[in-house]
Amino acid sequence: MMTVNEVSKLTGVSIRTLQYYDTIGLLPPTEYTQAGYRLYDNTAMERLQQILLFKELEFSLKEIKKIISAPDFDKKKALEQQIELLTIKKEHLEKLIDFARKIKTTGENNMNFNAFDKTKIDEYSKRAKEQWGQTPEYKEYEEKAGSQSSDEQQEAWQGIMQIFAEFGQMKDSEPGDEKVQLEVKKLKNYISEHFYNCSNEILRGLGQMYASGGEFTENIDRTGGDGTAVFAAKAIEIYCK
Secondary structure, eight states: OEEHHHHHHHHOOOHHHHHHHHHTTSSOOSEEOTTOOEEEOHHHHHHHHHHHHHHHTTOOHHHHHHHHHSTTOOHHHHHHHHHHHHHHHHHHHHHHHHHHHHHHHHOOOOOOOGGGOOHHHHHHHHHHHHHHHOSHHHHHHHHHHHTSOHHHHHHHHHHHHHHHHHHHTTTTSOTTSHHHHHHHHHHHHHHHHHTSOOOHHHHHHHHHHHTSSSHHHHHHHHHHOTTHHHHHHHHHHHHHO
């Protein structure tokens, strides 16, 4: 566990900003000490990385919260975008450095401002936003979330974790057993009712994400016991076939 002060020193994010992220529900601490101090574990730090990633892509905090809280959030896709954007920014900085060095060494200044052009960066950020925000599933999730109170949203998430708790009680069974497959159907219907229309294609992607490690796997295994995420993923794969 890390204190808010340690997180601030490690990441460069101010303590006041971390407190604000907690207040708006974007980055709740893992737990509080008896004295009321915030504590963050590796899962929380991973979430903070994703927040900073999307800030680089110029998303608002409201947009970031909805994206990284969505059941189908694709961390791999997000990381690929981060790498691409940083590469573009690196090229932009190299052009500025070369431009400045030329002025310093030769004294030339022909009023060429091409090095300051950020069009490529802006275009990439715009495309990234379109990819995350314009899918029918995301729009449906956004509409449903917008009409729900924070308590209703919390209740919806508790419901889906209850399903994973039930998966955990079935781990000694075969993933293809009828009762397990009925649980997969229950999960699919629950997602469709509370978040967005969950096709078999989306469900398969969710299953792969559940077992891929990181925040989702840890949360599922914490709820249903070690191995629950992988078990559920295997059951989902059989269902989708």
